[in-house]
Amino acid sequence: MDIKYFLRLQPGFENFSDPHLAVFVRMLNVAIYPARHSFTVRGEQGHALYLIMDGAVTTTSGGALTGDGADRSLRVGEWVGLLSLVENLPAFENCTTSESVTVASFNRVQFDDLFELAPPIGRHLLYMLAKQLARTLLAQNSRLSAQSRLSK
Numbered sequence: 001m002d003i004k005y006f007l008r009l010q011p012g013f014e015n016f017s018d019p020h021l022a023v024f025v026r027m028l029n030v031a032i033y034p035a036r037h038s039f040t041v042r043g044e045q046g047h048a049l050y051l052i053m054d055g056a057v058t059t060t061s062g063g064a065l066t067g068d069g070a071d072r073s074l075r076v077g078e079w080v081g082l083l084s085l086v087e088n089l090p091a092f093e094n095c096t097t098s099e100s101v102t103v104a105s106f107n108r109v110q111f112d113d114l115f116e117l118a119p120p121i122g123r124h125l126l127y128m129l130a131k132q133l134a135r136t137l138l139a140q141n142s143r144l145s146a147q148s149r150l151s152k
Contacts, residue, residue: 003028003104006053010077012124020118027114028104035099039080040091046084048105049125052076055101061093061139073098082132085111085125092136 004025007013013021030053033039039057040046050057057074074080080095085108115122 001053003030003053006104007051010051012128013121016118016121016124020121023118024106024114024121027110028106030102030104032100032102033097035097037097037101039095039097039103040084040093042092042094043090045088046081046091048084048107049082049111050080050103050105052078052080053102053104056098057095057101058098059093059095079128082129083136084108085129086133092140 004021007021007025016024028051039048039050042060052074054076057078057080059072059074059080061070061072074095080103081091083089083091087108111122111125114125
């Protein structure tokens with residue numbers, strides 16, 4: 001599969017210049033992982049950001065504080081481990097392959113380099129990261145508020 005073409009099909013990536021997209025493509029590592037492979041483990045620092053190119057990944061959120069967990073299936077074109085780009089930030093969910101999956105990965109060091117080599121894509125990933133942090137914090141706040149109401 002042509003990864004540059006695949007990226008152009010992803011929301012937010014369709015308008016980047018060819019040179020910037022080429023830099024990003026060179027940084028990506030495409031690999032196949034077997035079923036039950038863990039990309040992130042809740043409470044541990046993730047290793048990379050992954051773009052699902054084929055297959056599915058199951059995420060389980062929740063945690064020790066709330067005791068709950070909600071499974072969600074991520075499919076082709078979705079990103080896994082976005083919070084791994086933030087140093088010393090533990091994952092808020094478990095992300096495990098449901099089946100064999102092909103992903104393109106990108107690590108924290110490459111993320112730092114991207115701002116120098118392809119700034120528009122670096123800013124776009126930073127925007128995606130900010131949105132994910134906001135969603136995660138809102139979800140955690142809702143879970144803690146619900147727990148607080150139940151314990152009264």
